[in-house]
Amino acid sequence: MGKSLLEEFTEEDLWKKYREAKDPKIRDAFIRQYAPLVKYVAGRVAVGMPHNVEFDDLVSCGTFGLLDAIEKFDPEKFVQFKTYAVTRIRGAIFDELRATDWVPRSIRQKTREVEDAIGALEAQHGRPAKDSEIAAYLKLDQTEFNKMMRQITATSILSLNDVWFSGDENDKVSIGETIESPKSLEPEMMVERDEIRRVVIDIINQLPDKEKKIIVLYHYEDLTLKEIGQVLDITESRVSQLHSKAMLRIRSKLTNVRKGIM
Secondary structure, three states, X not given: OOOOHHHHOOHHHHHHHHHHHOOHHHHHHHHHHHHHHHHHHHHHHHOOOOOOOOHHHHHHHHHHHHHHHHHHOOHHHOOOHHHHHHHHHHHHHHHHHHHHOOOOHHHHHHHHHHHHHHHHHHHHHOOOOOHHHHHHHOOOOHHHXXXXXXXXXXXXXXXXXXXXXXXXXXXXXXXXXXXXXXXXOOHHHHHHHHHHHHHHHHXXXXXXXXXXXXXXXXXXXXXXXXXXXXXXXXXXHHHHHHHHHHXXXXXXXXXXXXXXXX
């Protein structure tokens, strides 16, 4: 059995060859090499999604992201392809989720209401808002507020990938990217994006202790929600709820930053 291209040549050489000739055999070799990465990213996205979002559909969308990454990757940018591809794969998946508008409009409205309440309360008190305070602000009892938060939980992973900064089509940055992979950014964009990342990290450091731990363990340490639950000795569903709450705080504060309040 003959050697594969990736066994015959270094990956660096193959990228150079592909940039020069766009040989479909080289492209196919890269697809086979990085197909597991698509499943990995799809698996991460699938966490917390409602049951009507199929894992195989996420993989299919992610594959388009991988193809896009292969076509647009420039090895001379001094960025590892794996790092670059993760951003493209995730972006393709979330673009499709947005296109299908899987989050009901009523849930989007509730999410905005909670974000606004958090923003107003934390600006007023100068500390993280308590659940009881958010509920009172929204004129809900605790049971109603808890129900609302359970409904919002499924949107929290998607909200992390909302575009925070956008230059041209190839220079979009999401909140999640500023947390997860700041070193994958293009050198000419580093100053502005590093400032965004600094703001996000500052916001994370202001989170209540358990929410901050969840954000760090999930987005920096790459633990699953189940693994985080084991570390913190709480249920996976509780981890998901706290992650959602943390994301609402982050989004609310970033909205204030955009408005020039902070």
